[in-house]
Amino acid sequence: MSRMRNFSLFVTTLFLLTFVGNQGCTRKEPNTLTLTGSTTVLPISQMAAEAFMELHPKVNISVQGGGSGVGIAALIDQTADIANASRPINTKEIARCREKGIDPVGNLIAQDGIAIVVHTSNPIEELSLEQLKAIYTGEISKWSDLGGEVKPIVVVSRDVASGTFEVFKEKVLKGSKTREDALMLASNKAVATTVSETPYAIGYVGIAYLSSEVKALKIDGVEPANETVTSGKYEVARPLYMYTNGKPKGLAKEFIDFIMSREGQKIVEEVGFVPVK
């Protein structure tokens, strides 16, 4: 029996040791930075954090998702140094910041631009925002209504959980429902592949996912491109922010400066967004 007791003593010791070890790690140190918020911004912060930690091996950056609202709440509670947001902070949140003495400052790090794509054989070149909305709600269901062939439009959408859908919902649908029989696909790549293989399809993808396999449409006469998104002319786009308490300082400033650097903005483009510099 004594060996059994030794064994359990050993396990208990191990357990206690891990516990103590953990305690040490979670203690707030000057070399740690916590980012919480929008899952749309998540890939940017994740990639940037990895690159930044490679340059500064002593720094530890933790990145979490949860959504823009969760991020701003974490900034208010001071459990995060930076709140990632895929929308500007709203008045309710600003009021709560005031109560807690937080001064939220938005740092624009990228734009999320969405291109409307059709099959390369489609003669249509441009649509208005109203026409686009009518296609997705089902009011217009044939290409002939838009000057194309007498064929049903195959509407391709993204899953309702995606940031891409969120932009589309906000800028195009404006409160209306997508037609029920729209295809709901799980990734930008899946939409691009499906549209490239389906002659009468229409879909939407992040601008970085455009290729010669699909044809991007002008919206209200504006071509989807990094320049038109940055200048604000192209409408199906939204800004991505990193919010800090007051002007960024210390490690947070170094990190945001890194994202705004040439290397950081290259990461922004690599993960599918429009750089702002």
Added chain:
Amino acid sequence: MKKNLIERLLPIIASLTWAFLFGIMLILFTEGTPVVRFVSPVRFIFGLHWYPVHDPPEFGILPLILGSLMVTGGAILVALPLGVGCAVYIAELAHPRAREIIKPLTEMLAGVPSIIYGFFGMVFLAPIIRRMFDLPTGLTGGTAAIILGIMALPTVASIAEDSISSVPRHLREASYALGANQWETITRTVIPAARSGILTAVILGIGRAIGETMTVLMVAGGSAVIPHQFFTPVRPMTSTIAAEMGEAPMGGMHYHALFAIGLVLFFITLSLSLVAEWVKER
């Protein structure tokens, strides 16, 4: 002493299975049942519209349930003849050397990751289906059913083969003695004698197909509509959960609704397993 310790540990490890099952059920119940706060169970299960992030949201999962059932039913229509045919060939007809090659090959089919099947379906099969039936899109429940049928094939074939091989030799000999040829012996004696095993194979194949996620997410098209024909886009329960769980705010209506779908799915697969056990014992 050492043996004693291990012997003591083994029942604990075995009971972990129960702990996991119980834990999963507990989580599904505690996270899934709050959905009744927003929508009545009847409206949830028989509702026709699934608009989880619209304002106001609608949580009706009948199109999702029917999507799952249609895809699974179609998969079994593909897997049953192929699987039983394969099993009969391996167990009764194949030359021992051919059997040594074919059997492991069938089992390797089970080892192909589902994302590969999904990719194959999306890039290769969907365009063929679209052209063949002159459809607007090839991403349909029927396309997913064909792929799932191929995926369920190894399950059906190997269990059916086991039960065909275990049909006693004297039954076959009696059949031959009565003047039946090989074909008559297989169709009139061996397959009827193995039918409970074949039924188990089918039920486990259904379980395999209804729980499959990645492939249907990529191939079924994802429209939350009541399927009105075989080659029409559908949105099965599994792909709904997989596609939407990542972004559903924790503790919100959408989150609980997705867990409730998980609960419905869990009950379907649980009853399938129970039926399979019951059939096996008979």
